Amino acid sequence: MSGIAGRGQLPASGAVLVTGASSGLGRECALELEHRGFRVLAGVRRAEDGEKLLAESLHGRLRYALVDITDDASVRASAELAEREYGGLRGLVNNAGICVPGPLECVDGDQFRRQLDVNVVGHLGVIRAHLPLLRRSRGxxxxxxSGLGKAAVPFLGAYSTAQFAKEALSDALRRELTPSGVRVSTVAPGAILTPIWNKVSEAGDRVLDGAPPAVAELYRSAFQAFMAGNAQQALASRTTPEDFARAVFRALTDARPRTRYWVGADARRMGRLARLLPDALMDRRFSAITASVGAPGPLERQPG
Incomplete structure (x- = not known):
């Protein structure tokens, strides 16, 4: 199937940079794009992760680069590598990201800045560094x-803020770059079971543990129930990393790419609700998540 174009699609040829390719959705995306015919430059932060990817590569069209999207020198080096090895770039997939979960009252300034630095500022740096290559190829x-780029969920406020910002970044870029022939799309996945869920749970514990104890205890019970529910949703999800990778492939090859590709029924539903429901009804939908905020824990309750 290498390089073969379907109806309404462009050939899968040329080089594509995928950031955050060490594991999860980024790893699946890099391998799928290689399988379908692209030459893939997989951005990873550790050489050992890159070597694992190389071992899984089946077609010899994948190589890795050490890319920390928050480090300008690292990002410039990846652009220079793409120019030197491929003579240009057909596509850029901005997948790298982190999730800082927790009630916003518990998220300190450094954690909030880190969320935005990785998920928004870092991606803009990657885009700026690689745009000359993409403009040349009209890539x-x-x-x-994610679905949280259209609807902010309680206890994922920092992450939702970053995703809203990335949606705005994408809209502005799409309008600014249209005259140069560079097309911009977003791919918004819903809940998918990947290794990120363990990282998110651990990050949530760190956020609460770093907050003033009296504040953390206001939220702890509700937040833990929310995190457990999220994990169950991911376990029950029928959406797979392969579904995500196929959506990215379509965004790269559709002759007329959509501005947005939803991946999973939950992501599509969130997008529709955010578009159609007034704020008051959206608030009501999320009210069960925060209903127990401020309620005393078992040790605090006094016998009646």
């Missing part, structure tokens, strides 16, 4: 967001 930019 594609694919920004990975």
């Amino acid at each position: 594609r930019i694919v920004n990975v967001t």
